[in-house]
Amino acid sequence: MLLLARLKSGTNQFQTPLKLKFSLVSAAKVSSQCVSSIETDVDIDRITRIINNHPYPDQPLQPALLQNIPPPLLSTSFVENVLGHLFGAHSNGLKALEFFNYSLHHSQLHPSSDAFEKTLHILARMRYFDKAWELMEKISSMHPSLLTLKSMSIMLSKIAKFQSYEDVLVAFEKMETDIFVGRKFGTDEFNVLLRAFCTQRQMKEARSVFIKMHSRFSPNTKTMNILLLGFKEAGDITAAELFYHELARRGFKPNSITYNIRIDAYCKRGCFADGLRLFEEMERAKLLPALQTITTLIHGAGVVRNPIKAQQLFDEIHLRNLLPDTGAYNALMSSLIRSNDVQSAVALMDEMEEKHIKHDHMTYHTMFSGLMRTSGIEGASDLYYKMVDRNFVPKTRTVVMLIKFFCANHQLDLGLHLWGYLVEKGYCPHGHALDLLLTALCSRSRAIEAFECSLQMLERGRDMSEASFRTLETFLLQAGETDKLSKLKQMRQKLHNLLAH
Secondary structure (H helix, E strand, O other): OHHHHHHHOOOHHHOOOHHHHHHHHHOOOOOHHHHHHHHHHHHHHHHHHHHHHOOOOOOOOHHHHHHHOOHHHOOHHHHHHHHHHHHHOOOOHHHHHHHHHHHHHHOOOOOOHHHHHHHHHHHHHOOOHHHHHHHHHHHHHHOHHHOOHHHHHHHHHHHHHHOOHHHHHHHHHHHHHHHOOOOOOOHHHHHHHHHHHHHOOOHHHHHHHHHHHOOOOOOOHHHHHHHHHHHHHOOOHHHHHHHHHHHHHOOOOOOHHHHHHHHHHHHHOOOHHHHHHHHHHHHHOOOOOOHHHHHHHHHHHHHOOOHHHHHHHHHHHHHOOOOOOHHHHHHHHHHHHHOOOHHHHHHHHHHHHHOOOOOOHHHHHHHHHHHHHHOHHHHHHHHHHHHHHOOOOOOHHHHHHHHHHHHHOOOHHHHHHHHHHHHHOOOOOOHHHHHHHHHHHHHOOOHHHHHHHHHHHHHOOOOOOHHHHHHHHHHHHHOOOHHHHHHHHHHHHHHHHHHHO
16 A cells, blocks of 8 residues: 555654563563563553454454453453553544453453443543443443442533533433432532533533522532633633632632632633732632642743743742642743743753653643744654654644644655554544545545545544545546545445444
8 A cells, every 4th residue: 555655664763662672672671560561561552453453343343352352361450551542542432332341241350430431431422322321321230339420420521512401411310310320419419410511611501500400409619619610611700700709708618729720710811910819819828739720820921921930930849849740841831932932842841851751742732833833844843753753642632733734834744654653553543634634635646545544544433524535535536546435435334324323
């Protein structure tokens, strides 16, 4: 295939996984426990790739799982990690469900809440609500102890996101009567329901639920903080402050979380001075600020382009007997980049490495954003090569940002390399990433490679957008590739038939 040949040529420097390099160089030094850990990581990556690459639904997945996963391998942490990888890889939810069911039937250990919650989250995120309800009913019958507030929150939040207000209330009632059988719903469950609306910034609906149901459930400090957080996420500082002062008049006592929410609301809106004022008020109230509070203020200093204050706040972390973590470094890095001091941000990233503070998805996203703006394709591609060499897989929004940037700068081979890197790692790139890459490839008469990317996505159980399919259809017909077009149509139809059930 042209795509595979193109990816393999000139990219050998990325083929050796970092973990393998480490094991070759340091084999004589690591303990048997470390070797076992590395082997487990390899097994997790291998099984994730097998599941993600499996041509489901054309072929059943269970026989492949039986062939590749002996029951002794199904430890609790192994199952959780594979599901975590499938979640991060945007795998088809039905494949994750197949794996979870396999672990239920073949593991000698009791399943964990974490594994169940990850499976439920993957299904609900893809709007497979019928399958998600079936899973909850199955767990309620077989392992009711796995049902937690977190699983309730996952389901209600996704229903709030994709369905109606009434659907959320019906789902809450169904959980109370049919799923969480024997459990008396109280304030904790009420808070989960409110959070479902607040996380989606649906404050009108959250107010309605609060007014309708607060007499049945006794609101607590957490209830008020959830509602305050909802106003903050909606970007309505005035409503948040009015709500807060109304609560204060009713005798509500704020805690450190309350102050963190209010400080964050002001900082995100560029009202840094007000954030500092609340910070001082918080200290006068004898509420010790946590690292999260300082990190929020560093971000706030960055929003108003005050890198000196950001650095001062960062330096105060040690004076407060706290240790800066990845989030604090990211906040300072963002502040420097907002002030166009990208070189200092690069130095800060190097400092993190020297101090063994891990780079995370936000570290890379922040640095890519700054380098794209100041150093163009050269700076962004240099960091991209380093990221791949470190075996790091970015999150979806960074992937989409990179592919969009590569395509806009006529670097389609880099976009294809990123696509191939993700697929090789067992990830299924997001549909928007395919939309961008496919459009760019077709516009440059590279429809065959666009077809190969589309095929890889469909083979992994994820559909392409209708707009992308129509674009590719036009270019394949122009190229006389009717067989390839027929293959795409057949695969899409099979996928649609599966999801219709």
